[in-house]
Amino acid sequence: EKQHHLQTLMRKTRRRKRSTGALWGHAAFSKSVLTWRLIGEGYSSQLSVDEQRYIFRLAFRMWSEVSPLQFVEDLHSPLDEIDIRLGFGTGRHFGCSQRFDGAGREFAHAWFLGDIHFDDDEHFTAPNTGNGISLLKVAVHEIGHVLGLPHIYRSGSIMQPSYRPQDDGFELDWLDRKAIQNLYGGCEGRFSTVFDWIRKERTAYGEVVVRFNTYFMRNSWYWLYENRSNRTRYGDPVSVQVGWHGLPSSGVDAYVHVWSHTTDEVYFFKGTQYWRYDSENDQVFSEDADGQRYPRLISEGFPGVPSPIDTAYYDRRDAHIYFFRGSMVYRFSVQANKLAAKSPQKMTELFPALTLGDHPTSNLDAAYFSYTHNTLFLLKGTSYWRVVGRRERKMKRSLPYNSLLPSREVQQQWFDICDVHASALK
């Protein structure tokens, strides 16, 4: 009776999964949030249950960080409604037709859109614990099969059929990411703001060097983007509350760094308020050296600027903060502490389109000056426009000042900025 029940469940499950259809022209899950569970009768005898679940949570999260898929552990739904079931067995296991071979050789198997079985006769170990087979590495590999990836004979690929002893901190490399994105597409989404954070450090010789890091923020999460590696930092996104002490947990609208010979001040804006950030102590100011208390109303600190704003940036060329709201741009003189003459102006006037009709026109998400590219970018939705700068105008003098080059997709410039399920955030 139990075998008949199991067969019926599995037949129903496969029928339901197939009826969800194909995505991106290939066979794949058609929904973006997938449930998983380590089945109760399939615990390993070698690690604690908590360790096993932690490792699987991490394995799923690693795929989530490079694809539009999200994974959530589901401990409550009926078993036949779980998308991916995992379990440890030996020899004949779970009514599976593929018997495990004992210690050595086969360590696990999995099925496309199906379940994962691990051979508990293998010596599975937690990450970075030396001898044995890394359960994390095996789990990431088998999840790749469940998502639709075959074996890949490429050094460095997680989908190689044979197990490679774990290097310290293995990760999904560029080609493995593209392989999964071939099936499910890249990661898209709007951003709350994007900025380069300037950091001053003193070398061993006493010299002050200036470094920067790029951050993308979306609501209450953020990513550090590693420009030289064309990816986000491993393990991101992180909660704004964790990395930016004192900022609203729901995120911010804009970031402005007023940087001149006499001024070096960082501001975050949200709603009708703004905060000044104390980078030396890595938290917002409650009260700065001038006696200003934060948060402070935008209308008080920047008279004439409406709120809330869409985004803003500081332009070192003219020492003005450009505030964007709707279709208008408010240029604010930091020195005069008031709006510039003629403000506000239409965005299309200050930043004319080079290609007719190719313009964000209003409701920008972010105005981002990149030190990597030495260029200003305007972001809206999944698109971005590069603002013509000095370099472009040197090559072609006819280009209007601050005009916008034709739009491109954000994911074509900044790669793999992917959400994870909220339950995976710490």
Add this chain to the structure above:
Amino acid sequence: EKLFHSRDHSDVEMSSSHLAELITDTNTAQHFLFKYGFIKPVNWESTQSPDADTLTDADIFSEDTVSLVQEGRLASSRSGDSENPPESPDFVRALLEFQRVSGLPVTGVFDDATKVAMNKPRCGVPDKEEDQIETMETTTAAEDLNESAEIFNTTATPQSNNTDTDVVQNSTSDKTET
């Protein structure tokens, strides 16, 4: 318990009955190449069903291999596919392919490097699978037939050891009675 003495269990001992069979000669190498699809692509997806019978069970394949060696002639596996004697052209072709994709010297000979590679820990999913879309369509069609049998009170073709048919027949008779 599995016997161990170290705190981190790194010296856990396995009984010989729990050890995977090593690849030591061309017969076991042939089994390996057949199992992982190098001799013929495997219909892996169909093996997910508990009652799937399309992939040769390891024990029975081994028995057939022994039979082959003893009798010195080709034997058929339960799936009806013909096996290849060691060092047959198909075996050599499969061995060459395995060596190529594994980054080994492509010798076509079951040498020590190939033996080591075959005995490494690996995933149980075959390296060469039948086309997944084709497999899904075939299986879906088969299930549609079973569903049709339920709806229209037709009797499915009896298959040995097929519990699904029993289910179809039982539900058909129930509907007839109703």
